[in-house]
Amino acid sequence: MRIGIAIPTYCNSEELRRCLLSIQRHAPSIANCITVVDDSGDGRVAAELQSEFPPVRWTIHESNDGFGASANDAVKACEADIVVLLNDDVQIACDPAAQLESVFRDPIVFAATLQSLHADGTFREGAKRLIWPMGIPRILHNPQDQKSPQDGLHTSDYAVGGHAAYRRDYFLKLNGFDPLFHPFYWEDVDLCIRARKQGYNTVYLPKCKVIHDGRSSIRSQHDAAYLRTITLRNRLLFAWRHLPPHLYAFHQMSLAYHRISARLLRDSEFTDAYFTARERQRALS
Template identity: 25%
Template sequence: MKTQTVAVVLVNWNGIVDTLRCLTSLQFLDNEKGIEIKIIVVDNASADASASVISAKFPNVELILEKKNLGFAGGSNVGIRAALSQGARYVWLLNNDTVVHRGALSLLRAMSDPSAGVAGSKIYFAAGHEYHRNRYRESERGNVIWYAGGIIDWKNMYASHRGVDEVDHGQFDTSEETQFITGCSMMVKREVFERVGLFDEKFYMYLEDVDFCLRAVEKGYTLLYVPQSIVWHKNAGSSSVGSELHQYYMTRNRLLVGMRYAPVRTKFALAREAIRFMVIGPSIGRKAVMDAVVGKWGKA
């Protein structure tokens, strides 16, 4: 049997503790026969000692050093290009603040479907990193769902995670098609990148995964949620949910996705909402809308 390569791509930015934890978990993966795993870490110009520590502790990991912060989209693209240039059959994108279950490579089984282009894991909040920490018993921590499939509300132009904040009781244990795969844990066939392209770096961070998935669907690929593949996520390691930075990118990038893919009625609604935001919205929201209007993309 010919060996096929799965390239795991992580983007690190001043997150050495999280990245080391993720890399450690990857060492214990149950591998599939005939599969070679290659790990690539793209360092987005970290100011800490990330590069030297990763090289020392994981000498077999390919480390790519960037001179500036390219964001998740740009940093991921650097790793994807490196993976494809080395013949990778599959690319598994992982947030650096994740820990993978040893069976997480079960994503590969979904890829045996010829129509499947992108597959994603069931993702839990890492214990203690839930949105509503006081809501859960101690025994439930680490079993609270962050992502169990992607839902796109086309009327209001919102992308959300199915099952978020729910304690897992097996309610999302069926592998099935979904509307988008989160870039937190996303496996992509080589041919999809070759036909669809890479992440759009206009987004910098947030919703680049939704945009990529929608382009893949336009090319005829299906997106599969694979609950047998389990990952834990600390959530918002680079920009906290609710922060001005998070609000800026979500506001601006939501307009970009909506104007590309939403029905005409929704586009008109988004335009009205943007005008209203410019009048009564917070200053960071007004900046996000204005940047979208004038076409200022990438890093804020």
């Protein structure tokens, strides 16, 4: 079983350098199988780092295609059985190879989410739990909200796209992250829920740790209003694809309430999110 690493990057050579150095330092056993997709649009990151990291295999996008497309290309180009997908602002804190080899021996395991820490070593993200209060999808992040381990194995409803391992052949079979959610957010949740519907599981590996700086390219390149609109839009798109049938009436009531509230409160971000979600749903249906 070969393990590799795939990293989409965008105009972020310093963060990527720290990421690659952390792999060399803490996970040398997989440092010879790294693929990076430079999504800057002009190849600036590759031009700066190629000579410094000769084992890395590079793909250069001629335009900024977004996280989902870049991640898909990175996983596809990575010649490994299990691919660890990392954001460029994530650093490996320990060698995950042994634990990944252990959990992926089970053929129904599709993905594994790693535990992320803040730079000071405190807990940041772990397992995720998807719930549907009043028919609206919501993610619980806190450790106390998670499911109890089964036979010593922690499960997660999805693997965080910024620090997750995927079985590459299943990932490609599912066509990776769906462009419905372009440019970012909720595509990783959608992927794992689609996998679950085909009988595959997602697990959580709390002993496989990464440091997530948190100063991601997405947040540094876009303002808060745009990010909220995209998040709300993709949350709605996810709901319309995966809504449990018995919650349909609750979802319609919740949606009506939020639309009325948005009108009264002049919440243009929610209104934009709703109508762009409808337009995207029609265009891609």
